[in-house]
Structures are given as structure tokens and as C-alpha cells.
Amino acid sequence: MPSAPPPRPGGPLAPAAVALAFWVTMAGTTVPTPLYPLYQHAFGFTTFTVTVVFAVYALGVVVGLLTLGRLSDRIGRRPVVLAALLLASAAATLFELADSLPWLLAARVLSGFGAALVTGAATAALLDLAPPERRLRAQTVALAANMGGLAGGTLFAGALAEWADAPLRLPWTVTLVLTGAALLGLLAVPETVPAEVRRAGRSGPRTGSAFRFRPPNVPPAVRPAFLRAALAGGAGFAVTGVLTAVSGLFLATVLGLHNHALTGLVVALAFLSTAVGQLLVRVLPPARALPLACAGLVLAAALVAGALLSGTLPPLLLGACVNGLATGTAIGTGLGTVNGGVEPHRRGEAVSAFFAVLFTMLSVPVIGVGVLIRATGLRTAGVTFSAAVAVLALAVAAGLVRRPRRGASPEPTATAATNPVPATAAPAPAPTARAGKA
Secondary structure, three states, X not given: OOOOOOOOOOOOHHHHHHHHHHHHHHHHHHOOHHHHHHHXXXXXXXXXXXXXXXXXXXXXXXXXXXXXXXHHHHHOHHHHHHHHHHHHHHHHHHHHHOOOHHHHHHHHHHHHHHHHHHHHHHHHXXXXXXXXXXXXXXXXXXXXXXXXXXXXXXXHHHHHHHHOOOOOOHHHHHHHHHHHHHHHXXXXXXXXXXXXHHHHHHHOOOHHHHOOOOOOOOOHHHHHHHHHHHHHHHHHHHHHHHHHHHHHHXXXXXXXXXXXXXXXXXXXXXXXXXXXXXXXXXXXOHHHHHHHHHHHHHHHHHHHHHHHHHOOHXXXXXXXXXXXXHHHHHHHHHHHHHHHHOOHHHHHHHHHHHHHHHHHHHHHHHHHHHHHHHHHOHHHHHHHHHHHHHHHHHHHHHHHHHOOOOOOOOOOOHHHHHOOOOOOOOOOOOOOOOOOOO
């Protein structure tokens, strides 16, 4: 079993550089969010096609997590973060040059792979660089970089699209400049995976296994708790995915608000609230965290449905916030389960499996909503989808009530959820959501 890598000195610039790389990569995944109506108008495709473009990104994340989720444990954090930034640069370049739908699809696939790579590698690097007494702070930095990037990308893209020229070009130019700065910053980051582990990963007999497709693999002892948290978090992801894909359409067609900055704000609220929800896990009683998340998901679904039926903005904004809080709480609970119940050398794989479940639930329902919109209209599709989310959340809550008390897999303790690094363990991946959703 590989030993825990000791924290390596890199000076104060190293964690900041990793956080910037994480932020920039995730921001690039949400830049298209307020631009979808513009792409739809420019290239002449349907709302269903918008949902497909969005889902392609999420499926790219899933494939990347399942094939490359263990890569940074084998070859090092730094080269994997570098690869993620290069993929983000390539995606931004394709977006900037795009003149048809295939360009968008190719760019979204590259964005998905970049998000999959950076989520585990940057989180692990931040924890590796932190001394033991500051690992909780490193988790918070990772969370801020992840969620802050997701929120920041949609906010600055919406603002530029609304108030600046060249709305389909300028946001990507800014993204490329930021990515270039992050690439330069990576020069200040030392490698934290021990050299002998990297040598074994590159030349050992199991080298190929680092790149091979691996189905989600979670130890049986934590599997039930893992699955409950993943289903609840996935339900919230599905709502955020639909908000990301069709908020612009809702604001324009139902409310008559053709404002790209407002579209960016709706989605940013969902992401920022998700970050707050993950922080709430640190203060909530462990036994209550997931039930509260399920209740929040039901309330959020009702608010989104109410916004669709009434054609008003406040329920949509409130629903985005409540859904984010509930989603973040479920994700924090699931990651606490992983960090507290999985051996250190397998945590990267388990976290990748967790996010693979989340992103599968992010992508598939979005396409279903696109089909429903084409068949029945936006309101009916949205209300039907909201009802399905509420039913899933209630089913998870019912499973919590019925689960056997004796012999059941343990729920994460407060310690596991808030400071999930055992005294003798390697740093664990921090709560990060959404290898980027958007």
C-alpha cells in the first residue's frame, strides 16, 4: 500500500497557483451557459440541441472520471493539472472559432475531460501542499476554487455578452488569457506525489490500469451510504443542469427578459449555494444532514415548478438557491462518507466514482427535458421534471427512515465530514462538487 505523501514545501504561491488553475478550468465549463441563446440564434438549432450540447459536456466528464480518475495518483498531480489547463485552452479556442454545431460539441467534450482531470488532481494537490493542521483550510480553498470557478464563468460571460461587443468571442478571449496566467502559475507548483510512486505508475506492470476504463468501485462497507448521498446529490445536479441549459430560454420566452447577465446570475446562485451547502455539513448533525438535503430538494422542485406555472422570477431565484444548498449538503455528506471510510490510496478512485454518478444524473435528465420541451412545451416539461426530482428525493428520504439500524453501513461522522483525514492517512480529496457542471 503506498504511503501517505508528506506535504512538500512550495511556498505560498504553490497553493494559490493550484487554486487558480482549478478556478480557471471550472470557469471555462460554465462560460457557455448565458451564451446558449446566442448560439441557438447564430447557428439555427433547437432547444433540444442546446440540451444535447450541454449533456455532451457532462458525459465527457463521466468518461474522463471513469478512465482517468486514478491518473494523478499514478503519474503526479502537476502533469494532470497541466493537461487539464491545456484541454481548457483547446476548448476555449474551439469556442472562439466556432461557426457551426460540431465545433461546439467538440469544445464541450474537451471541457468535460478537462474538468474530470482537474477535479481530483487539483483537490489532492491542495491537500498535499497543506500541513496537517491546515488541511481543513485546504479543503475550503478547493471548494472555493471549484464552486467559485463555476459561478465566476457564468457571471463574467453573462456580463460581457450583455454589455460588451462580440459576445460569442470576447468571453473566450478572456478565458484564454486567464488560462495562460494559470499555466504560468503552475511553474511555482512542486510535485507532491513521491517519485517512486510516479516511476511505478509510468513503467510498472500496472501502468495501463491508470488509463483503463474502470466502473465505479466503492468499498462495500460504505456503499449504501455512498449511494444514498449520490442519489440525493444527483437529483440536485439534475436540477442545476436543467437550470444551466434552459434558464435563458425560460427568461426569454416565459418572462420576456432577454438579459444574458441575468441568466448567468441564476446559475451562479445555484453554484454558490452549493458551496454553502457543502460548508453546512461541517456544522449539521451527521444524522440530519441528508434528510435535510432531501427536504430541501423537494422544496426547490416546488419552487421551480411554481416559477414555471406562475411565470415569475423570484421563485426561480429562490429555487436555485435552495436547490444549491440541498445539493451541496448531499455532496458534502457523500464525500464525508468516502473520506472517512475509504483507504487513502483509493480515495481518488472513490471520489471519481462519486462524481461519475452525479454527472450521469446531470446529463441524462437534461436530454429528457429537451425531448419533453419539444413534445409538450417548456412549462409542462419543467413541471414534470420537478415532480420527478421531488419523487426521487422522497425515495431517498424513505430509504433513510427504513434502513436497518444494526449492520447498516455507517453514515459519515462529523469528524469524517469536516476533517476527513485520519491521523495516519494521506490527504483526502476535499468536498468539491461538480467537477464542473455546466
